[in-house]
Amino acid sequence: MYDYLACFRFPCRTDRSTRCARRGVRFPGRYRGQTRVHTDSDLRVFLRWCADHDLDPLAAARVDIERYVRWLQDVRRYQPSTVSRRLSVVVGFYRVCVIDALLEHSPADYVRRPTVPAESPTLGLGHLQYEAMITTARKSSNPNDFALVALLGLLGLRTFEACGSNIADLGEEHGHRVLRVRGKGGKVVLVPLPPAVARAIDQAVDDRTAGPILRNAHGRRMDRHAATRRLKHLAHTAGIRMPRMHPHMLRHTFVTTMLDAGVSLRDVQIAARHADPRTTMRYDRARKNLDRHPNYILAAYMASGT
Numbered sequence: 001m002y003d004y005l006a007c008f009r010f011p012c013r014t015d016r017s018t019r020c021a022r023r024g025v026r027f028p029g030r031y032r033g034q035t036r037v038h039t040d041s042d043l044r045v046f047l048r049w050c051a052d053h054d055l056d057p058l059a060a061a062r063v064d065i066e067r068y069v070r071w072l073q074d075v076r077r078y079q080p081s082t083v084s085r086r087l088s089v090v091v092g093f094y095r096v097c098v099i100d101a102l103l104e105h106s107p108a109d110y111v112r113r114p115t116v117p118a119e120s121p122t123l124g125l126g127h128l129q130y131e132a133m134i135t136t137a138r139k140s141s142n143p144n145d146f147a148l149v150a151l152l153g154l155l156g157l158r159t160f161e162a163c164g165s166n167i168a169d170l171g172e173e174h175g176h177r178v179l180r181v182r183g184k185g186g187k188v189v190l191v192p193l194p195p196a197v198a199r200a201i202d203q204a205v206d207d208r209t210a211g212p213i214l215r216n217a218h219g220r221r222m223d224r225h226a227a228t229r230r231l232k233h234l235a236h237t238a239g240i241r242m243p244r245m246h247p248h249m250l251r252h253t254f255v256t257t258m259l260d261a262g263v264s265l266r267d268v269q270i271a272a273r274h275a276d277p278r279t280t281m282r283y284d285r286a287r288k289n290l291d292r293h294p295n296y297i298l299a300a301y302m303a304s305g306t
Contacts, residue, residue, distance in 0.1 A: 031185070032185050032186040034160055034184060035184055035185050039089055039092075042085065042086045042089040042090075043089055043090075043093060045086060046068060046086070046089070046090050046093070049068055049071065053067075058097065058102060058103060060107050061107050062107045062108070062109075062110060062111060064107065065087075065090060065107055065108045065111045066111055066112075068090070069083060069087055069111065069114070072086060072087075073114065080114040080115060080116045081116050083113075083114045084113050084114055084116055087108070087111065087113055088113075090108050091106070091108045091109075091111075094106035094107060094108045094109075124249055124250075124252035124253035124255075124256045124257075124283075125153075125240070125242075125249060125250070125253045127257060127260070129238075129240050130153060130250075130253050130257065132238040132239065132240060133149055133153070133234055133235065133238050133240060134146075134149055134150075134153070135238070136234050136237050136238040137149040137150075137234055138200075140234070140237075142230070143203040143204045143206070144204050144214050144215055144216075144222065144230070145230055145234055146200040146203060146204070147200040147201050147203065147204035147213060147214060148162065148214055148222070148227055148230055148231070149200075149231075149234065149250065150196065150197040150200040150201070151165070151197070151200075151201075151213075151214070152227075152247055152250035152251060152254070153250035153251075153253055153254055154194060154196065154197050154254070155179070155191055155193075155197060155254070156251050156254035156255065156271060156272050157181060157191075157251070158183070158184070158248075158251060159224045159227055159247040159248065160224065161181050161182065161183055162214060162227070162247075163212070163214055163221065163222050163223055163224060163227060164182060164212075164221075165179060165181065165212070165213045165214070166210075166211065166212055166213065167205055167208060167209065167210055167211055167212070167213060168210060169181070169213075170201070170205075170213075173190055173192075176192045176193070177192070177193040177198050178190045178191060178192055178193060179191045179193055179201075183273055184273075187273075189273065201213060214227070224247060227247050228245070228246055228247060231245050231246070231247060231249075231250070232245045251272075252283060254271075254272070255268060255272050255280060255283040256283050258271065259280075259283065265277060265280060265281065268280055
């Protein structure tokens, strides 16, 4: 765990700063799994910023939180969605301070959040581009490539979910081959494996009976850095020119391709395991396409009367 106490060196307010630091240590404990890791990371950024500006977090005012938001936007150049997420961690931290009677009110209550675009800025692969990626991965001499592309793009797994999957997580349920996936917040779901994905996983697993499904060049568990390198190599081999290739692009492709294929928003939300349908809608690049407008469906349904 990060040493929060080392962030604060206020000679006149040592006890107060120590209490805040201890509260910072306990705050991420409200969450589980990767959510806890990300919350811890976001909170560290804010507390380090406070230390760099000689600011006691428990003495911060609304204007200080707004300065922090501007720093994220103007200095760190983060996307609005990232700024909004990091601000939500700060809001949650101060809310806990109010609950625990460390503060009378939260200085982050009325801080305006940046407007998050209705469409996700992440560029997914087009249909033909993803077909080229799958073909290149299937022909690769590294069996982990096909499994990686299949897990991310055909199952829509997050990077940590794909890299964290083990052979022991494979099984059968009601006649379907399934993969037990541990998602955000420690939630466990069963994801059915289409035949192409099952073949890709079998090639990566080979004759092994235990251990991770995806491995790096050294035979150890693949991490997100190794996954990014493999995808960049596959994209280059397939002739796909993207400004910044990263694993989340395949999850983005998973959602957009489903929506383009006519799968209902509700079913896509379930497949992507989004808690809010608005998150799924941000991926829908074709929702302004008039060819898909429901008016045509209603008119065709009522054709006998019109």
